[in-house]
Amino acid sequence: xxxxxxxxxxxxxxxxxxxxxxxxxxxxxxxxxxxxxxxxxxxxxxxxxxxxxxxxxxxxxxxxxxxxxxxxxxxxxxxxxxxxxxxxxxxxxxxxxxxxxxxxxxxxxxxxxxxxxxxxxxxxxxxxxxxxxxxxxxxxxxxxxxxxxxxxxxxxxxxxxxxxxxxxxxxxxxxxxxxxxxxxxxxxxxxxxxxxxxxxxxxxxxxxxxxxxxxxxxxxxxxxxxxxxxxxxxxxxxxxxxxxxxxxxxxxxxxxxxxxxxxxxxxxxxxxxxxxxxxxxxxxxxxxxxxxxxxxxxxxxxxxxxxxxxxxxxxxxxxxxxxxxxxxxxxxxxxxxxxxxxxxxxxxxxxxxxxxxxxxxxxxxxxxx
Ligand SMILES: Cc1ncc(COP(=O)(O)O)c(C=O)c1O
Numbered sequence: 001x002x003x004x005x006x007x008x009x010x011x012x013x014x015x016x017x018x019x020x021x022x023x024x025x026x027x028x029x030x031x032x033x034x035x036x037x038x039x040x041x042x043x044x045x046x047x048x049x050x051x052x053x054x055x056x057x058x059x060x061x062x063x064x065x066x067x068x069x070x071x072x073x074x075x076x077x078x079x080x081x082x083x084x085x086x087x088x089x090x091x092x093x094x095x096x097x098x099x100x101x102x103x104x105x106x107x108x109x110x111x112x113x114x115x116x117x118x119x120x121x122x123x124x125x126x127x128x129x130x131x132x133x134x135x136x137x138x139x140x141x142x143x144x145x146x147x148x149x150x151x152x153x154x155x156x157x158x159x160x161x162x163x164x165x166x167x168x169x170x171x172x173x174x175x176x177x178x179x180x181x182x183x184x185x186x187x188x189x190x191x192x193x194x195x196x197x198x199x200x201x202x203x204x205x206x207x208x209x210x211x212x213x214x215x216x217x218x219x220x221x222x223x224x225x226x227x228x229x230x231x232x233x234x235x236x237x238x239x240x241x242x243x244x245x246x247x248x249x250x251x252x253x254x255x256x257x258x259x260x261x262x263x264x265x266x267x268x269x270x271x272x273x274x275x276x277x278x279x280x281x282x283x284x285x286x287x288x289x290x291x292x293x294x295x296x297x298x299x300x301x302x303x304x305x306x307x308x309x310x311x312x313x314x315x316x317x318x319x320x321x322x323x324x325x326x327x328x329x330x331x332x333x334x335x336x337x338x339x340x341x342x343x344x345x346x347x348x349x350x351x352x353x354x355x356x357x358x359x360x361x362x363x364x365x366x367x368x369x
Pocket of ligand 1: 039041042060165166168169170201202203204234235236237238
């Protein structure tokens with residue numbers, strides 16, 4: 001099937017682009033010895049897990065549902081982390097997980113007897129900021145994400161087998177990563193050598209164009225050797241960056257002081273992070289003399305994808321391709337306004353497209369009661 005034969009809206013996952021990220025991940029693993037887990041919170045479209053699993057070591061999660069999805073559909077190692085586990089979840093998570101990670105010493109003490117054979121970890125918060133957005137910054141004041149105080153952790157470290165940290169956010173600068181890792185080592189280095197593994201979390205954009213992968217690998221290897229630990233990374237965004245688009249159709253055009261085009265999707269329902277962080281979508285093409293504001297069709301006044309340039313005037317029925325729609329989009333889509341939910345389709349390396357999921361009125365009804 002070709003794209004023009006499908007009705008919009010749909011997320012289109014591109015296997016060739018995904019493969020290019022996977023090759024970089026495989027190279028990083030080989031050069032550094034680090035293990036790499038997919039962060040399911042970012043991307044959980046399981047129809048392409050078979051194209052990712054051979055290049056990664058497993059998954060990490062934020063909830064019991066993600067633990068189960070990772071174990072059933074991805075395989076490899078399953079890491080179970082949650083900001084706060086509920087009493088009835090820990091045994092079920094530990095049954096499926098290789099490692100269970102607690103966010104606080106209090107949760108560790110409360111649930112440690114339920115962890116069975118799973119290796120037990122604790123989240124540390126180095127209070128280092130690498131985010132432009134306070135909302136996404138684990139080092140924000142009074143952050144609940146992990147334990148801050150090395151002294152408190154020292155008291156329980158002999159009963160832990162590892163630590164998880166996550167303090168990077170869309171960090172594309174190797175030098176910044178390097179500098180901040182020194183600060184992390186300064187704060188927690190004495191604890192690292194007492195455990196078997198340390199996960200440095202996600203947020204490093206190491207699959208990006210021009211990122212010095214070899215330097216990054218050397219730094220991870222040196223860290224692993226210095227502290228005698230197995231190093232994990234938990235990429236979400238870096239694993240799937242640019243691997244999907246949101247394909248939409250222009251439904252209406254108007255000019256209220258600016259040329260506006262309304263498409264058959266919504267920022268709020270289908271690419272929510274753009275709204276949360278106040279950032280613009282990216283569009284292809286984005287060049288030419290005709291400038292438009294591309295708007296979603298929900299009732300929200302600010303449902304706007306961004307402003308873009310086109311080579312020719314837009315017409316009702318034109319197809320547009322919104323870029324970089326894989327991460328934190330499909331996992332956050334919602335039924336706001338009861339709008340048609342984008343289908344999920346996959347473009348194989350030979351260019352053929354298959355639809356792997358369509359959503360109907362029944363699913364909308366079933367999402368409520
Ligand atoms: C603990 C943890 N690991 C991994 C990730 C994935 O981060 P990213 O998608 O920026 O790589 C996150 C994101 O919030 C996280 O909180």
